[in-house]
Amino acid sequence: MGAILDRTMTFGSGRERPAVAGATPQPVARKAATTATKPRKIPGADPGAWGRRLRHTAAVVVPPVIVTALFLLIWEMMASSQGAVLPAPSQVITDTWDLIVNPFYDHGGNDVGMAWQLLASLERVAYGYALAVVAGIGLGVLVGQSTWAMRGLDPLFQVLRTVPPLAWLPISLAAFQASNPSAIFVIFITAIWPIIINTSVGIRNISQDYVNVARVLRLNGFEYFTKIMLPAAAPYVFSGLRIGIGLAWLAIVAAEMLIGGVGIGFFIWDAWNASMLSDIVLALVYVGLVGFFLDRLVAIVGNWVTRGTQAG
């Protein structure tokens, strides 16, 4: 149930972003675009077509630009008033200009550029997430296929998945006796639940028609797995992967605050200890952007892999 809810939530929010529809045209979006340009047969020969396209682009681009500008303006005004504690956007840019223009400097130890900090965090996420993908899809297939496994494992999953990521950190540190594997484990355990649950829902929802086709063709277990099960469940699997990557990125920043070392999470914590609020703001912007791109990346891969399977 929860998994289905998550799925619709992700897809819903994906549609609302205009950039999504433009970058990866879904069947619906593609159809709409064709109808819109249909009356103009040769776009180049007709000045109206260009105007129309320009107007369409403007309609997509203008609202976020206006809202962002307003947001920055209000922030600037509030932060410039008497007694304000947080830095204004202009202040942030002047304070952090060195960091912005030199993302790749390396003065040894923790004193490295923002790009290195982000890459260190991304590397941890890559390890933890990759493990979660493999284990999550494997367990999801097991739970989706076997009613016995589902009855046995589901209660365990339902309880464990509600444990907050950081609550795993102490026990993980105790088990691994090292900070880096602990951080990777926290990523793993955070990202794996939506992957397991969505995969198993996808497997359970495989249409009886496809099962019948497989039976008439006498596909063996391996053929059934690769030719029917994986492609049929792929849309569900990818919505789980997409939720998982978002959670992984949320968890790494929090985990790094505690374990230290190079990484964007500890960078934020370090900046807080040094009272460099502007550095924190810059880091938050980077964290948000990276999170957004990770989400888009998984969504694009998912759309590419599952092309053609959504429409019956």
Place this chain on the structure above:
Amino acid sequence: MTSYLSIEHVHKTFGVGPTASEVLRDVDLHVDRSEFISIIGHSGCGKSTVLNIVAGLLETSTGAVILDGREVSKPGPDRSVVFQNHSLLPWLTVRDNVGLAVDKTFRGKKSRAERREWVLATLEMVGMSHALDKRPDEISGGMKQRVGIARALAMEPKVLLMDEPFGALDALTRAHLQDEVMRIQSDLGNTVLMVTHDVDEAVLLSDRIVMMTNGPAATIGQVLDIDLERPRDRLAMAGNPEYNQYRAEVLRFLHERHRNPESEAA
């Protein structure tokens, strides 16, 4: 006399204990090689159950299905099915949908090149050569069903099972596909078992029409031999008195002797 396909006193009950429902009672039918048989009856009479039992997708409660001297116990490529809703795999192209069936059926018997040729030949036969690399969501409902038929024929089944194959199509497409199926069947001499609820379709295509009584515990009420010369032409048939007599007989069975249980309740 032993027939090519025999359905021997088949009973089918779903469930056990007090909730059990008897769907089929003593269904007995013998089909010769190259015969085209239609099973017709009101919805819910278990005609699809008969087909699924022959396909091996369902097991009989008692009784047996014997095809070419062997008892049928599970699904297999010697009894390929054309499903009502085409059931093409949406992530494979037209070519690959048929290719999967061909590779699976003829691995070890035909070389890779021969299998590829065979896929193209069957798609050619149903007139789908122009859409080899399209995926199912890019072609129309009628085309999907053509590919479904090609997939079933490509397996060179001993008996071709069709479960309301044209039910989801519009009238014009349906007529066109019926003509194609008649042509292909007369070319290849397939043995066909088709479930339908369309009287005209049954009379036009079949050598014999099996009429089922209403469920629960449905059985064969009457078998009608259709002695019309082939090839049959849809337009000529409309004015053919024999054709209309057969048609009237099926209608009488369905609407006088075994009225639709739903319309009686209304």
